[in-house]
Amino acid sequence: MNAVAASAPLLEVDDLGKSFTLRRTAWDGLRGRAAPVLRAVNGVSFAVERGRTLGIVGESGCGKSTLARCLVRLLEPDNGSVRFEGVDVLRLEGAERRAFNRRVQMVFQDPYGSLNPRLSVGDCLSEALVVHDLARGPAVARRVEELLDLVHLPRDAADRYPHEFSGGQRQRIGIARALAVEPSLIIADEPVSALDVSVQAQIVNLFLELQERLGLALVFITHDLRLVRHVSHDLAVMYLGRVLETGPTERIFSAPRHPYTQALLAAAPQMTPRRRSRDEAVRGELPSPVAPPPGCAFHPRCPIAQPICRERVPALEPRGGDWPVACHLAGSGAS
Amino acid sequence: MSARLTEPVLRVDNLGVRFDTPRGAVNAVSGVSLTVGAGEVLGLVGESGSGKSVTLRALMRLLRRNATASGRVIWRGEDLLAAPERRLREVRGREIAMIFQEPMTALNPVLTIAQQIDESLVAHRNLDERARRARAVELLDLVGIPSASVRLDNYPHEFSGGMRQRAMIAIALAAEPSLLLADEPTTALDVTIQDQILKLLLGLVADLGMAMILVTHDLGVVAETCDRVCVMYAGRVVESGPVSAVFASPRHAYTHALLRSMPSGEAARQPLTPIQGQPPRLDRPIVGCAFAPRCAFVMDACRAATPPLMLVGEGREAACLAADRLAALETVA
Numbered sequence A: 001m002n003a004v005a006a007s008a009p010l011l012e013v014d015d016l017g018k019s020f021t022l023r024r025t026a027w028d029g030l031r032g033r034a035a036p037v038l039r040a041v042n043g044v045s046f047a048v049e050r051g052r053t054l055g056i057v058g059e060s061g062c063g064k065s066t067l068a069r070c071l072v073r074l075l076e077p078d079n080g081s082v083r084f085e086g087v088d089v090l091r092l093e094g095a096e097r098r099a100f101n102r103r104v105q106m107v108f109q110d111p112y113g114s115l116n117p118r119l120s121v122g123d124c125l126s127e128a129l130v131v132h133d134l135a136r137g138p139a140v141a142r143r144v145e146e147l148l149d150l151v152h153l154p155r156d157a158a159d160r161y162p163h164e165f166s167g168g169q170r171q172r173i174g175i176a177r178a179l180a181v182e183p184s185l186i187i188a189d190e191p192v193s194a195l196d197v198s199v200q201a202q203i204v205n206l207f208l209e210l211q212e213r214l215g216l217a218l219v220f221i222t223h224d225l226r227l228v229r230h231v232s233h234d235l236a237v238m239y240l241g242r243v244l245e246t247g248p249t250e251r252i253f254s255a256p257r258h259p260y261t262q263a264l265l266a267a268a269p270q271m272t273p274r275r276r277s278r279d280e281a282v283r284g285e286l287p288s289p290v291a292p293p294p295g296c297a298f299h300p301r302c303p304i305a306q307p308i309c310r311e312r313v314p315a316l317e318p319r320g321g322d323w324p325v326a327c328h329l330a331g332s333g334a335s
Numbered sequence B: 001m002s003a004r005l006t007e008p009v010l011r012v013d014n015l016g017v018r019f020d021t022p023r024g025a026v027n028a029v030s031g032v033s034l035t036v037g038a039g040e041v042l043g044l045v046g047e048s049g050s051g052k053s054v055t056l057r058a059l060m061r062l063l064r065r066n067a068t069a070s071g072r073v074i075w076r077g078e079d080l081l082a083a084p085e086r087r088l089r090e091v092r093g094r095e096i097a098m099i100f101q102e103p104m105t106a107l108n109p110v111l112t113i114a115q116q117i118d119e120s121l122v123a124h125r126n127l128d129e130r131a132r133r134a135r136a137v138e139l140l141d142l143v144g145i146p147s148a149s150v151r152l153d154n155y156p157h158e159f160s161g162g163m164r165q166r167a168m169i170a171i172a173l174a175a176e177p178s179l180l181l182a183d184e185p186t187t188a189l190d191v192t193i194q195d196q197i198l199k200l201l202l203g204l205v206a207d208l209g210m211a212m213i214l215v216t217h218d219l220g221v222v223a224e225t226c227d228r229v230c231v232m233y234a235g236r237v238v239e240s241g242p243v244s245a246v247f248a249s250p251r252h253a254y255t256h257a258l259l260r261s262m263p264s265g266e267a268a269r270q271p272l273t274p275i276q277g278q279p280p281r282l283d284r285p286i287v288g289c290a291f292a293p294r295c296a297f298v299m300d301a302c303r304a305a306t307p308p309l310m311l312v313g314e315g316r317e318a319a320c321l322a323a324d325r326l327a328a329l330e331t332v333a
């Protein structure tokens, strides 16, 4: 490891962008219009430090999964850079790319769809070990047992098939498979959303424990604000493909700076019964990602918007505070 | 709250639902009793598969053919389970409306949203065509669908998931029902949109005196919108009472465990307290308390016979032999 690598954050994302070209409708064709372009991820920058958890929150369709897929190169970003230990991963090829793919693993939302139903749990785990040449012969079976222990599954799980397990158990299998190749970073896209509340806690605990024991870094994507507050050190709040605010989780929860973050936290139901209010945290519909509002994408719903908000896209900058926020009026006393 | 002063509009007595399947009988709902009054919101919570949706559907007799319902569902003095089908068609959608868990299966794919709202307006209100169209626009607007007058002529598949959910709500509200049965009405929606819809429903409860049964798995939603809550486990109501009392000091070990399994917002990055194990199968006889195998408070007596619901406080019931220990526990903490 060279000097740059040692001091750089584990993962550093700069100005990442990913668009999808949608199908041209007959109407678009008649009018001579180009196929509409959807900017799913737009100028996203953040960093993940070793052994820490970055939570990514945002409403449905804001680009969280697209971002996650770009990070592991399941999707190729259009622009920007992703640096892992200081190395630009978007340029990696061949053996280097495979090595990166091993170090950064992904855990998906759907514990049902993400496992091969025809492979026994043992085969599924050993496949990963053999492909990356991490174990041979009898060592494979030993490592499989070790992995099952790590995620608190019984050792005889190795001979059984995914459909024989509950949702929470299947998610453990998915995590064991990710861990098989000894990654430094796990990107978990809604890893507990499909699970019952009582089971979610088991998986959350598993992530916390593994992070402690293995020094893993974690990107934890969720729309559950209580959960993200519980698990993450740092937070990035996304809206329509952009990061609007990013900083230490606890500080953002106690004093959100972006009006959208403020609305999001106000709208999230609290566990303590409180006096019913009929005031909505924020009005208006989520805008279409194909034709996002000009300027600050949040301006049509923003309670403090000014003319400049309709005209210029606010950059993600500290603006007189301790962490960056993409709002023209942040730090001006208006919010 | 005012709820206790009003007579319940709906009283469910000892409701049971059994499904006959090739693998044997499934007792999805057993001995469920509950009431809801005008202007009151009753929350129904419980693990996936605990019988919440089946309970709601049973009230309106909308169960599949392999189901047998028993008990009584008293609606304005009349037992809906015994009423003729003709009478039920009058009740459904007019007096009692339902928002289903999966909006796509409940919306008719070959009718526009306008036609579906109109069906419910024609059936239940004396309005001419122009007035109905205006009312439909108003309703779509009310549930927060932008450019309502244009979107009215769309088909369900042209709406996003969240918009379908709102369209369902608009259709349900068209008849100004006295009771709304809402099965996870906001689960598919984003938090800020969920907040808008819940505020809208609460407004109707307050302004029209509508009664509502709200099924949700989000205890935060219960805390913020419901007056009373029924907690279900394995097809039974195991605890009920005012939300604030139940959340502050649960008297059933399952409710206690459920509340403790959620992040509190205080002890960040500390291990949570999960409920180990799984709920029991409903196609086998359950002896004793159904929660016993997973319960931290279990005693021998719990396994012997099903604990009955007992009064555990003002307007509160719980079916747990550890109710007293739970009560003591909470006052210490």
Ligand SMILES: Nc1ncnc2c1ncn2[C@@H]1O[C@H](COP(=O)(O)OP(=O)(O)OP(=O)(O)O)[C@@H](O)[C@H]1O
Binding pocket: A020, A021, A022, A038, A040, A058, A059, A060, A061, A062, A063, A064, A065, A066, A067, A223, A289
């Ligand atoms: N392959 C694709 N082709 C076209 N559009 C896409 C594609 N994948 C994603 N999108 C669009 O990109 C946007 C971002 O999608 P993405 O799945 O990243 O959102 P998300 O934040 O993960 O949402 P959710 O919380 O619902 O999972 C959405 O508008 C989505 O419809």
Ligand SMILES: Nc1ncnc2c1ncn2[C@@H]1O[C@H](COP(=O)(O)OP(=O)(O)OP(=O)(O)O)[C@@H](O)[C@H]1O
Binding pocket: B019, B020, B021, B026, B028, B046, B047, B048, B049, B050, B051, B052, B053, B054, B055, B064, B066, B101, B217, B282
């Ligand atoms: N038609 C049917 N035939 C057989 N069993 C059924 C049928 N419908 C429902 N069940 C069973 O009844 C039980 C209760 O189901 P129900 O849909 O009411 O659960 P729920 O509490 O609404 O769960 P969720 O939170 O997942 O929506 C489940 O075990 C389910 O498998």
Ligand code: SF4
Binding pocket: B252, B253, B254, B289, B290, B291, B292, B293, B295, B296, B297, B298, B299, B302, B307, B319, B320, B321, B322, B323
């Ligand atoms: S009755 Fe017994 S087993 Fe059931 S929840 Fe209470 S203490 Fe636990």
Ligand SMILES: [Mg+2]
Binding pocket: A064, A065, A066, A189
């Ligand atoms: Mg996603």
Ligand SMILES: [Mg+2]
Binding pocket: B052, B053, B054, B101, B183
């Ligand atoms: Mg249900």
